[in-house]
Amino acid sequence: MTEQFELHSQLAADCVEVAELPLCKLLLCNDSNYPWFILVPKVHGVSEVFQLEWNEQQQLLNESSMIAEMLMQTFNGDKLNVAALGNVVPQLHIHHVVRFENDAAWPKPIWGVVPTKQYSNAQLEEIKLKVLPQLEAVLAK
Structure with missing residues (x-):
């Protein structure tokens, strides 16, 4: 029997769940x-992209690209930083x-x-109200 996926405790502590996508939270x-x-x-048990099955790798790329485009359109950023550090x-x-040219860390990480x-x-609700309709529209295509 394969083990169930469980969100890492640090991610659960530091983040708010927004949506379930076909592959990702x-x-x-x-x-x-x-x-x-x-x-x-x-x-379960994956720490690197290459450890995913090929179809999961493709789905991750699709979901990441979709999220990237949606976020840049929604927040009108100057740049998007995408990283998998771990x-x-x-x-x-x-x-x-x-990222924005006037944010606190620009241009550094x-x-x-x-x-x-x-x-x-209230801010969390506002972010969800901005993001969820955009996400639903993209997923409906």
């Missing part, structure tokens, strides 16, 4: 300094961070530049 990092979303393939959280996860600033409940 879409999370919002609870840091209002940046629109920062994370895709996590719902596959140095702290070994579970495969892909960061999608909308975001990690460790400014303290995390959690979203208020």
